[in-house]
Structures are given as structure tokens and as C-alpha cells.
Amino acid sequence: MALVHEEPSRGTFNGLRHDWTRGEVRALFALPLPDLMFRAAQVHRENFDPTEVQISTLLSIKTGGCPEDCAYCPQSAKFDTGVDAEKLMSVDAVLKEARAAKAGGASRFCMGAAWRSPKDRDLDNVCAMVEGVKSLGLETCVTLGMLEAHQAQRLKGAGLDYYNHNLDTSPEYYGAIITTRTYQDRLDTLEHVREAGINVCCGGIVGMGEGLDDRVGMIATLANLPVHPESVPINMLVQVEGTPLAGAARLDPLDFVRTIAVARITMPASVVRLSAGREDMSEETQALCFLAGANSIFYGPKLLTTPNPERDRDMRLLDKLGLRPME
Numbered sequence: 001m002a003l004v005h006e007e008p009s010r011g012t013f014n015g016l017r018h019d020w021t022r023g024e025v026r027a028l029f030a031l032p033l034p035d036l037m038f039r040a041a042q043v044h045r046e047n048f049d050p051t052e053v054q055i056s057t058l059l060s061i062k063t064g065g066c067p068e069d070c071a072y073c074p075q076s077a078k079f080d081t082g083v084d085a086e087k088l089m090s091v092d093a094v095l096k097e098a099r100a101a102k103a104g105g106a107s108r109f110c111m112g113a114a115w116r117s118p119k120d121r122d123l124d125n126v127c128a129m130v131e132g133v134k135s136l137g138l139e140t141c142v143t144l145g146m147l148e149a150h151q152a153q154r155l156k157g158a159g160l161d162y163y164n165h166n167l168d169t170s171p172e173y174y175g176a177i178i179t180t181r182t183y184q185d186r187l188d189t190l191e192h193v194r195e196a197g198i199n200v201c202c203g204g205i206v207g208m209g210e211g212l213d214d215r216v217g218m219i220a221t222l223a224n225l226p227v228h229p230e231s232v233p234i235n236m237l238v239q240v241e242g243t244p245l246a247g248a249a250r251l252d253p254l255d256f257v258r259t260i261a262v263a264r265i266t267m268p269a270s271v272v273r274l275s276a277g278r279e280d281m282s283e284e285t286q287a288l289c290f291l292a293g294a295n296s297i298f299y300g301p302k303l304l305t306t307p308n309p310e311r312d313r314d315m316r317l318l319d320k321l322g323l324r325p326m327e
């Protein structure tokens with residue numbers, strides 16, 4: 001009898017742990033790489049077909065001019081990065097991009113808007129986009145900043161499948177990266193999304209000058225959320241000239257691989273996305289990430305405003321590794 005399914009106590013829920021201590025997570029990071037990779041691969045195989053990779057396409061539906069001060073972001077109006085503020089795209093223009101993404105093999109279409117939080121009138125348009133993209137047979141995801149409970153409900157009503165809202169880093173390092181919203185604000189948005197019945201896409205960024213303890217703290221916080229995010233994007237910072245993090249010390253690619261592996265082990269049933277930063281990664285590093293349990297990528301020439309490997313190059317890499325898009 002699977003007691004863990006019936007008694008969600010002592011930090012387990014649906015058989016998944018939510019009581020990871022920082023010491024346990026730190027111990028995973030400290031494993032010899034072959035042991036860490038083996039454990040991550042085991043967990044991956046127990047929960048997924050390791051040859052399948054979920055493919056998402058990301059479109060910036062409203063670029064630039066954001067009032068927030070996320071130190072990594074070229075879309076903040078506070079930094080001079082050469083990204084101009086644009087208006088929200090029309091529903092028709094978004095649907096045209098979504099059709100192209102579907103033709104290119106994407107199963108999920110993610111739409112990002114550079115807002116602190118959406119105004120209710122903006123949500124009318126976003127809801128129309130969600131309905132239109134869904135009618136094409138694609139899963140939908142949006143990232144619009146902080147949400148109130150009623151806004152999450154409206155998006156759910158439009159049929160939204162996923163809402164992306166990242167924790168970015170550990171609670172301790174967060175203040176060095178963003179000052180215009182708190183960690184608790186982020187947790188509140190995640191709760192509204194979860195309560196509305198929308199799947200949660202939530203991860204973070206590494207290579208922002210944080211220490212190992214911050215990567216430990218970020219993963220422990222994600223893994224100890226009341227329900228694990230269904231999708232966990234792990235991003236390698238893409239340094240953009242003009243942002244405060246341009247020139248930050250680069251993270252060793254193997255530390256990135258370790259972060260993916262620890263995310264896989266602590267959140268076994270979540271899709272772990274090898275997210276931003278692939279443009280600067282060797283094929284070998286990306287391959288190690290897939291071996292460490294990553295099973296999703298963003299696909300397409302741009303990630304919001306930063307470059308991403310060309311689609312053909314991505315497909316050739318998946319082919320070379322014997323991987324295929326998840327249905």
C-alpha cells in the first residue's frame with residue numbers, strides 16, 4: 001500500500017518530498033560528479049522517458065520599458081541596453097507567430113510581457129491570445145509579472161495552461177538582484193496561480209555572482225513549495241551590456257550541470273528546462289544537462305530579447321543525441 005499517497009505528512013505529498021533541508025541539498029551538490037549524474041539519471045528514468053524533450057517557443061508580446069530593476073534584464077527601463085519599449089502586440093500578430101511555432105515542432109507557446117503586473121485592460125488582450133493559441137492545439141504559457149488572485153482566475157477562465165514566474169535566486173541573495181519587488185511578492189503570485197488551478201512554471205537564474213549556498217537555497221525553496229512547479233526552468237545568465245550584471249564572473253558550466261541534476265533529484269516529477277544561456281553553451285555542456293535530467297528546451301532564434309540557438313542547430317543536436325520532441 002502506497003502510504004505516502006494517502007498520508008501527505010512529514011513533508012511528502014503525492015509521494016514527492018517537500019522537506020528538503022539545505023544540508024541535504026548541499027550534500028547533493030557536493031557529490032562526486034559521476035554519483036550525482038547517476039542519481040539524477042535514475043530519477044529521470046523513473047519519471048520520464050529520458051529520450052524525450054519538451055519543446056517550448058517563447059515570444060515577447062510586449063518588449064521593454066519595464067519599471068522593475070531585475071539586474072540581469074535588458075528590458076528594465078532603468079538600464080541603458082538599447083532595448084526600446086514597444087506596445088503590446090496585436091492578437092493577430094501573436095497568432096501568426098504561434099502558427100509558425102507549431103509548424104516548427106513546438107508543443108507549448110509561451111508569451112512574455114515586460115510588465116511589473118498586468119493592468120486589467122491588458123488582460124483582455126492576453127486572454128484573447130491565450131484562447132487563440134489554444135485553438136491552434138498548442139499549450140499556452142504566459143509570463144506577465146505579478147498577478148492578483150482575480151487576474152489568475154481570469155487567465156484560467158481563458159484556458160491558460162501554465163504561468164511562468166521565477167524565484168530567480170535564493171531568498172538571501174535576492175536583494176542583490178531586485179529591489180522593486182520582494183521575494184514574498186513572488187511567492188504570493190505563485191500561490192494565486194496555483195489556487196486558480198494553473199500549472200506553475202518557476203525556476204531561477206545562475207551565474208549572477210551568487211555563491212553555491214545561493215544555488216542550494218534556490219533549489220531548496222523551489223523543492224519545498226507546497227506543490228512542486230510542473231515546469232522548472234534553470235537559466236544561465238545571458239550577460240547583456242548595460243545591465244548591472246554585465247561582466248559578472250562566469251559560472252563554470254559544470255556548476256550549471258550540477259544545478260540541473262539537483263533540480264531533477266529534488267523535483268523528480270517536474271519538467272526541468274535547460275532554459276536561457278544555451279547560445280553560449282557547448283554541445284557537450286548541453287548534452288551533460290540532458291544526462292543530468294533536463295527534459296525541456298526553449299526553441300527558436302530569440303529568447304525574449306537575447307539570442308538562442310537557431311532551430312536547425314537545435315534539431316541537429318537533438319538528433320545527434322538520439323533525443324526527440326515530447327508529444
Ligand code: SF4
Nearest residue numbers: 066068070073076114
Ligand atoms: S525580468 Fe521581467 S520584471 Fe524584471 S525587469 Fe525584466 S521584464 Fe521587468
